[in-house]
Structures are given as C-alpha cells and as structure tokens.
Amino acid sequence: MGLPNHFDLVATDGEARTGKLTTPHGVVRTPAFMPVGTAGAMKGLHWREVRDAGADIVLGNTYHLMLRPGAERIAALGGLQAFTGWNGPMLTDSGGFQVMSLAQLRKVSESAVTFRSHIDGLSFELSPERAIELQRLLGSDIAMQLDECVRLPAERGDIERAMQLSLRWAERGKRAFETAPAGYMLFGIAQGGDVPKLRRASALGLAGIGFHGYAIGGLAVGEPQSVMLAMIEEVAPILPRDRPRYLMGVGTPEDMLEAVARGIDMFDCVMPTRNGRHGMAFTRFGQINLRNARHADDPRPLDEESLWPSTQRCSRAYLHHLVRSGETLGAMLLSEINIAYYQRLMADIRDAISQRALASFRERTRADWEKGDIPPR
C-alpha cells in the first residue's frame, strides 16, 4: 500500500484521460502505444525510427530475453537500455504470457511455472519472485507481476483458479519488488476472463494490494471486441483513478480508441510490425493490403496528407513491388509506416482529450476508417 505515484493526470474527457508517467528513463505521454521490441529489437525498425515516430516507451519480452541473451548477461552489459541503445523508458512483461504460448512442457504450480525453452529445450522455473528479479536485471522502468493468463473461451472454474493464483502471485511479486530503487514501477494485472464478477474481484484484490499501476490482462485472446470492452467497463471504475491503466496486448486502432474512451492509458501490440511484414498498412483510411494488384500502377502515396515522410511519399506502386518481391525494405517501410500511424493516432487522441473533444474526434476517425481506402485510379 501507499506506493509512490509517478502518474500525473493532465486532463480528462468523460472516462478518457491524458497524463504523464515519469519513469527513470524519461516521461511517457498517455494514452501511450508501446511498440513491441520482443528480443531487444524492433522487427524492421531502427530505434531512431521508433523514437522519430513519436514513441515514448517500448516493450520488451522477458521470456525471450531470459532465454537469449539472458537477463544476467544484459545486467552485466548495463541493462536493456544500454544493451539495445534505446535509451528511453521500457516496460517488460513478466514472461508468463509467452511461457503459456511458446514454451514446451509447461507446468503451473502454486509456487511457480516450470517449462522448457522453445529454442534449446533447457528447463527453467519462473516464480513470481524470479519474474521480478529478471525484470530488475533487465532494468525495466516498469515491471509486470507474474500472472496466469487463460485463453478464451474457457471454463469458469479454470478462469477463477487462474485469477486467484494471479492475485496470490501479485502479493508475492509486490514483496519481491520492495528492494527496487525509487522511481521504478511495478504493475499488477487484473485477470478473470470474460466473467464480470471475477474481473471485479481481481481488480478489487489488486487495488487492495496496491501497485504503481494496473494492467488488464487476458483480453484480446480470441474473444469478440464487445466482450473486451465490457470487461474494461467492469474493471476500470474499480482501479485507483490516479494510477495508470494498461490494456495488455491490444490492439487495432479501433480497439485502442474504444478502450481510451473507457479509461485506458497504455497499450502494446505486435500488430503494426507483424502486419507490416505481411504487406498491410494502417492508415487514416483503415487497413490497406499492398499486395493487392490494384496498387501495381498507382503512383499515389498511402496518404498524401500524412506527416510521416514514408507514408506521404512512397508510392503504392513501389510498396506493392517491394511486398510482391519479398524485399526486406517493404517490411521495413510498412512497419515504420504502421508504428508512425499508431503513434500519430495516440498523439491525436491526447490532443482531443486535452480539448475535451474526444467524442467528435472518435466519430470523425471512425467515419474515415469506415469510408475505406481511396478509390483505385
């Protein structure tokens, strides 16, 4: 209880909020989208491009980093910021989610999860305490508690068991974090699947333990958007109003716009880079598939009104050619274009909230997306 608060609410508009989160490596403007630099690298982007696109903070995956190159090695090399050269705020997950999705022979017990590495089959044990230790070694500005995330749909009994276990692990994580230096933060994670009552119990439990910030986990795992939004509506009002709220693993631009309107401050997702590698561009006009033959002879850029140089200048014909030819530059350009779009959307959202104009911004933005791409030439 009573952890110091590093979050300043600057303005609100309905449930939506804009603020500043101060970390040891710099200030994060919220609502914030955190690009995912899985194993200490953003796929297809230089760190300078991530920065130029407007990202204040990025996410690293503890599971990947603990296996390779190893958290102790990164610590000896000065931490993730020095190691990667991204010298800004970093949030790391606990490793738990990827243990569930990538590791082999995993086994969850009260004390810890044991698993074998998907790279070389070596055995590891990840406890709530070790998850904190790993993230301290990495030097994360924001660490996440170890939790157990259940894929939906799932039996209510399984959801409840995992949620209760996650709450007990939250307490253990908080104790393990007590020795962390001032300024570093630990977030608790609300679980509870698609069951409103369990979601509320989880949020209440976490608020009782007390964290620097609060995440909503276990969403965007296969459920309809309406369920995700309903769960946010259950949880957000229970979480302490003065602390940042992070919706994990979300999402599409539309998901984020809707979640912001329900009080969420932070997001992360691999979608902009992953879809970029598959020839998809996120733009003001929605998602555009550059692989489509309609672009082959089209000299127009994706969006000539964009402020991002590649979006505003590269022709659709060129992007189409790069994607069809499997040229790395195609993935590089589209990943960069997508990260820049996500960051632009967040900046616009922050402005709209400051001006208490989120409702009209949301309407206008959704209308643009729904209109779809400009007609073929």
Added chain:
Amino acid sequence: MGLPNHFDLVATDGEARTGKLTTPHGVVRTPAFMPVGTAGAMKGLHWREVRDAGADIVLGNTYHLMLRPGAERIAALGGLQAFTGWNGPMLTDSGGFQVMSLAQLRKVSESAVTFRSHIDGLSFELSPERAIELQRLLGSDIAMQLDECVRLPAERGDIERAMQLSLRWAERGKRAFETAPAGYMLFGIAQGGDVPKLRRASALGLAGIGFHGYAIGGLAVGEPQSVMLAMIEEVAPILPRDRPRYLMGVGTPEDMLEAVARGIDMFDCVMPTRNGRHGMAFTRFGQINLRNARHADDPRPLDEESLWPSTQRCSRAYLHHLVRSGETLGAMLLSEINIAYYQRLMADIRDAISQRALASFRERTRADWEKGDIPPR
C-alpha cells in the same frame, strides 16, 4: 566515336585517379563504390541511409527489374529514380550477367539471348538493342552494353567466341543508344576471360567503337585475385585515359584498393549487404564474424574510432545477440555498417590520391587489415 565526355580527372597518383563523373541525376566522386539495389531496393537499408553513408550512385539490375515490376511500368511511373525514391545517379547492368546465372533454358544466338524467367517461367528475348531500350525505360544515368560473360575456368575457344560476340553486341548497343538524350551514358564492357591477348583485343575493339566509359567484365567469377589484377593491368592502359573505368562485380576492400592502384574508377558488389545478412562486418580490422561466441559479452563497439554512428556505438554483444536471434535489425545494422565502411574506404582513397599519398595509405590500410581484429576482452 567522339561521344561527349562527362568525366573530369581531378588528380592522379601513379596509375590511380580521382575524378568527378557528371550524370543527369548528380555528380559521382571517383573512385566510387556503387551499392547494389537489385530489384529497386537495397537489402536492409533505407535509401536515406545509403545516401548518408556517402554513396553518390547505386546500381540496379535490369534482369530483375524487367521481370518485376517491368521496365515499361517503371517508365510509366517516372523511371527508377522516381519509382524508388533514390533521387541520385543510377547505373544499370544490361541484364546479361543475371540471365546467365539465374534464368532458365537460356540460349545465346548471334541476335539475342532467349531465356525463361526464374520467377514464373515466362519466355523473354534480350537483344543488344532491347537491353538498351530496357535501360532507357528505367531511366538509368549509365547504361551497360549487353555482353556475354563466361565463368572461369573456361576453354580459350569459348572465351574468344564470347568476347567477339560481345564486341559485335557493343557496336549494336552503341547504335541503339544514339537517340538517348544528352548527358546519359553508355559503357562498353571488355571481356576475354583470363587470356591477356583476348583482353587486349577486347579493350582495343571497344576503344575503337567509342563509349562514354569502359567496364571490365567477367572477372571476380572464381579466378584468383592475382589473375584479376593481371587482367586489369592488361586492359587499363589500352582504355582511353580520359574516360571512367568500371570493374564489374568487385569486390572485397582489398580487391578495390589494388584495382584503384591499377587505374580503376568504379566498383559494385553485393558483398557488403550479403555478408551483413550473414553476420559479417567489414571494418578497419578486416572482416569480423559477429556470430562468433567471443563477442557475446563484449560491450565494445566494432570500431570506436569510426565516424559511422552504428559502427562506433552498437556493442559487439548486441550485434552478436541480434545475429544469433535472427533479428532483422542485425542484418539491417550490419548491412548499413558495411556500406558505410565501403564508402569511407572510397572517400579515404580519393583523399589519398588527391594528396598523392596512395602508396602509404595502401600500406597502412593493408597493415591494419592484416593485424586483424582487436583481442577478445
């Protein structure tokens, strides 16, 4: 005969020369290394990085571009410079070399080479005239004649036949180029394998036809470096002194340094980007294999005295991790580091020639390479 000359010799030092070649899209400082942007893209680099690294000119492959997206399409989109966004000088090869190495069912006759695309099996015919037409459609500042290149070792009879055919194609290429607008250039290509007499005959024949510049082709195709240098020594003195000389497909830093000392002005090679994708860095200390475990815990950069930011800042440990993890960023950084090293070497060579100090620069540079990498930590 009597084609206008766009090359200004600025200084010489022994056989070595430094100069300026003025193209419709800008000036090229020589000796020049041309990074290879195969299919309208540099693998792993943005064009801005190629420019920042110091490249004045890049090379495009007509074979790849004619198949996809097609030369007529690129012409309709404003030419290669507008299409790709590299708005500087471009040299294209004739397509002949890749027809020999990549295409299927190729057949060489007096009139043309016919082949099937390695992408979709469609049939194409490439004549000396069509090779010029394709390069005119692409908008190349410097076009290359179609030639026939024989892999070494080869029978003398085969080498001679291909050399004579290439000379006849050179004449046809020159005629086809007559309608090109002022400022655009056509280079002839000397063949003759590893046979001094045939090399001299080829160079004499080309000089008699008269081109804006002259290339030496059919080297760096498997012969020892000593043979390559001996062939340059046969050919260079015969080529018109006031015209640029381009050694095709070469090479290692050492190859280039030795070739410059024998009167070569231009180079191209995929080695800096290809080796970069395989974890190799070119540095002042020679080639360094970042995959090697000795780098895993080494916080030192590749070369702290380098003027190129990534070479000077990225730790060996980070590059090692990226290469071992198969992260795109590893290939991106090493390709950029290698292109920057090649361009730095060319800039230093130009300075050394201007100061008539190439001999001592060459000695110092070779000594650094031979000393090898800095000792492990």
